[in-house]
Amino acid sequence: MKNIYSLVIVTLLLTSCGADKKMSVEDIIASGNLEQIRQKKTELDVSAQEISSQLQQLDSEIKKLDPQERIPLITTFAAKEAVFNHYVELQGNVSTKKNLVIYPEYSGTLTRVYVKEGQKVSKGQILAKIDDGGLGQQVAQLQIQADLAKTTFERQERLWNQKIGSEIEYLQAKSTYEAQQRAVNQLQQQMAKTLVRAPFSGTIDDVISEQGSVIAQGQSQLFRIVNLQDMYIETDVPERYISNITHGKDVQVEFPVLGKKMDAKVRQAGNFINPANRTFKIEVAVSNKDKSIKPNLTAKLKINDYKNEKAILIPQSIISENAEGQQYVYTVTDKVNNKGKAKRVIIETGKTQGDYIEVLSGLANGNEIIDEGARSVKDGQEVKVLVVE
Numbered sequence: 001m002k003n004i005y006s007l008v009i010v011t012l013l014l015t016s017c018g019a020d021k022k023m024s025v026e027d028i029i030a031s032g033n034l035e036q037i038r039q040k041k042t043e044l045d046v047s048a049q050e051i052s053s054q055l056q057q058l059d060s061e062i063k064k065l066d067p068q069e070r071i072p073l074i075t076t077f078a079a080k081e082a083v084f085n086h087y088v089e090l091q092g093n094v095s096t097k098k099n100l101v102i103y104p105e106y107s108g109t110l111t112r113v114y115v116k117e118g119q120k121v122s123k124g125q126i127l128a129k130i131d132d133g134g135l136g137q138q139v140a141q142l143q144i145q146a147d148l149a150k151t152t153f154e155r156q157e158r159l160w161n162q163k164i165g166s167e168i169e170y171l172q173a174k175s176t177y178e179a180q181q182r183a184v185n186q187l188q189q190q191m192a193k194t195l196v197r198a199p200f201s202g203t204i205d206d207v208i209s210e211q212g213s214v215i216a217q218g219q220s221q222l223f224r225i226v227n228l229q230d231m232y233i234e235t236d237v238p239e240r241y242i243s244n245i246t247h248g249k250d251v252q253v254e255f256p257v258l259g260k261k262m263d264a265k266v267r268q269a270g271n272f273i274n275p276a277n278r279t280f281k282i283e284v285a286v287s288n289k290d291k292s293i294k295p296n297l298t299a300k301l302k303i304n305d306y307k308n309e310k311a312i313l314i315p316q317s318i319i320s321e322n323a324e325g326q327q328y329v330y331t332v333t334d335k336v337n338n339k340g341k342a343k344r345v346i347i348e349t350g351k352t353q354g355d356y357i358e359v360l361s362g363l364a365n366g367n368e369i370i371d372e373g374a375r376s377v378k379d380g381q382e383v384k385v386l387v388v389e
Contacts, residue, residue, distance in 0.1 A: 023036075025040060025044075028040050071339070071382050071383060071384045072373055072376055072377055072381065072383050072384070073373065073383075073384050073386050074332075074342075074370050074371070074372060074373035074374070074377065074383050074384070074385055074386065075370075075371045075372040075373065075385070075386050076332055076368045076369060076370055076371055076385055077368075077369055077371050078366060078367070078368055078369075079312050079314070079359075079363050079364065079365060079366060079367040079368075079369055080312070080365060080366075081310040081311065081312060081365045082310075082311060082312075082313060083307070083308070083309055083310075083311070084307065084308040084311030084313060084351075084353070084358055085304050085306070085307050085353075086304070086305060086306035086307070086351045086353055086358075087252070087302040087303060087304055087305070087353070088237070088241060088245065088302070088303045088305045089300070089301070089302050089303075090235050090236075090237065090300075090301045090303065091235065091298065091299070091300055091301065092233040092234055092235030092284070092298075092299050092301055093233065093234060093235070093296055093297070093298060093299070094231055094232070094233055094286070094293055094294065094295055094296060094297040094298075094299060095231075095232055095233070095234045095295060095296075096226065096227065096228065096230055096231050096232070096295050097230055097232075098200055098202055098225075098226065098227035098229075098230055099224075099225075099226050099227075099295050100199060100200075100224070100225055100226075101208075101221050101222075101223070101224050102127070102196060102199070102221075102222045102223045102224070102225060103217075103218050103219070103220065103221060103222065104130060104193075104196060104215050104216070104217055104218070104220055104222055105193040105217060105218070106130050106132075106190070106193040106194050106217055107130075107215065107216050107217045108130045108131040108132065108133055108194070108214070108215065109130065109131040109212065109213070109214050109215075110128055110129075110130055110131075110209055110210070110211055110212060110213045110214075110215055110222075111129050111130065111131045111211070111212075112128060112129040112211060113127070113128045113207065113209075113210065113211040114126055114127055114128060114129075115127050115128075115204050115207070115223070116204065116207060117204055117205065117206060117207050118203065118204065118205075119203070119204045120201075120202070120203050120204075121198045121201065121202065121203070121204060121225070122198065122201050123198055123199070123200050123201045124197050124198060125197060125198045126195050126196070126197055127196045127197060127198055127204070127222070127223060128195075128196040128211075128222060128223075129194060129195055129196070130193075130194040130195075130196070130215065131194070132191060132194045135187065135190055135191055135194070136191060138187055139184065139187045139188060139191055142180065142183050142184045142187060143184050145180050146177070146180035146181050146183070146184045149173070149176045149177040149179075149180040149181075150177050150180075150181075152173050152176070152177070153173040153174050153176070153177040155173075156169055156170050156173035156174075157170065157173070157174075196222060196223075198225060199225070200225070200227060201227060202225045202226050202227035202228075203225070203226055203227070203228070204223055204224070204225055205224045205225065205226045206223065206224040207222075207223055208221040208222055208223060208224065209221065209222050209223075226295065228288050228291045228293070228294070229288065231285075231286050231288045231293050231295075232267065232283045232284060232285045232286060233253065233264075233283070233284040233286060233299045233301065234281060234282070234283055234284075235281070235282060235284075235301060236274070236277065236279035236280070236281060237269075237279055237280055237281070237282055237303075238278065238279055239273050239278045239279060239280060241305055242269075242273070242280055244305035244306060245266065245269060245282060245303055245305050246266065246269050247266055247267065247268065247269050248265055248266060249265065249266045249303055249304055249305065250263065250264075250265060250303075250304040251263070251264045251265060251266060251284050251301055251302065251303050251304070252264075252301070252302040252304075253284065253286060253299055253300070253301060254299065254300040254301075254302075255293065255297060255298075255299050255300075256298070256300065257297065257298065258292055258293070258297075260292070262286065262287065264284050264285060264286055264287075265284070265285065266282050266283070266284055266303070267283050267284065267285040268282065268283040269282045270282065282303075284301065286299075306351055308350075308358065311350075311358050311359075312358070312359045312363050312364075312365065313353075313356040313357065313358060313359070314329065314356065314357060314359055314363075314369060315355055315356060315357075315371070316352065316355055316356065316357050317355070318330075318369070318370070318371060318374040318375075319347070319349070319357070320374075320375065326346050327346070327347050327348070327349055328344050328345055328346050328347060328362075329344075329345055329347060329362075329363070329369055329370070329374065330342045330343060330344055330345070330369070330370040330374055330377055330379075331343050331345050331363075331367050331368055331369050331370065332368045332369075332370060332383065332385060335368070335385070338384060338385045338386075338387065339382065339383070339384050339385070340382075340383060340385065341380055341381065341382055341383065342370060342377040342378065342379060342380065342381045342382075342383050343379065343380070344379040345362050345363065345367075346362055347359050347360075347361065347362030347363060348360045348361040348362060368385075370383070
């Protein structure tokens, strides 16, 4: 092939230079005549363009006539079974069951506040005291009456046990004592409401009402208490995943703001479909040992809704579709010395993940699939496989 090209070039050069046989390029250069040198260069440029055009025509004709030049070059890869995990990507917010605003159970003046923001408290610890408005004195008076009723009842009971006195006197003394004791207990329960206690162990995140404030029962906000140990992510999941996203499913959690990732599991999947947006709620428990995760923090979730232990994955870019809507790829058969035949194979696909798609049928483990050049070959066409190192 190279000899043909060389012969054509020499012939064309000799032809183009036939008009000036007496003076060679070397002679013209040696003459030092600028005008002749420029003229010679122009002639050679025109000849070179003509030669290049003719060479392209020859090369095109050679490719048409030479069978070796018409074989498409391709690359392949072997189909391999692998574990395929499909993930549903959602966004959720961090929540906690122990993030509570404390309201008073008694109206009055907030006489004492025993805690400050950021302070850790234990369950049942007194946080504040509300003025009881004289309730303590009433309890003291009732207690005196209850003590007298108790003494009277005990004496009457001793007499009754000795068969002294009437039964009605004994029953009246007993009834009076029990009524007085119930009245004392009732007022003591009211008194207990003047002490604001921590409903669970945690941290006082905010002191909302200051000491001296007049507060109303069930209306005035006193404190916000938060416990960062029992944290979870809550999100809404489309109803089509209700049979796949269930309790115990693996979840990959990412907190973009913190630059933090962790593995978790679905701890609860709701059984109610919200008719407004056709979703159900799930909860994903997260570990928060370093207390860096805060309520209402945004989280990205990748929930494993499907798994295939022996899946065949192929790039989506090599799949074509025929007029009937069937998907197909090309494999290489009858391969000898890196040459073989392209075979069209109808496939059925499943779920996608990134640039790859799961093949449910049509391909088997070990099939050699055409990658580069897949869209330029035809069924039964001879192909040459390039070995990519």
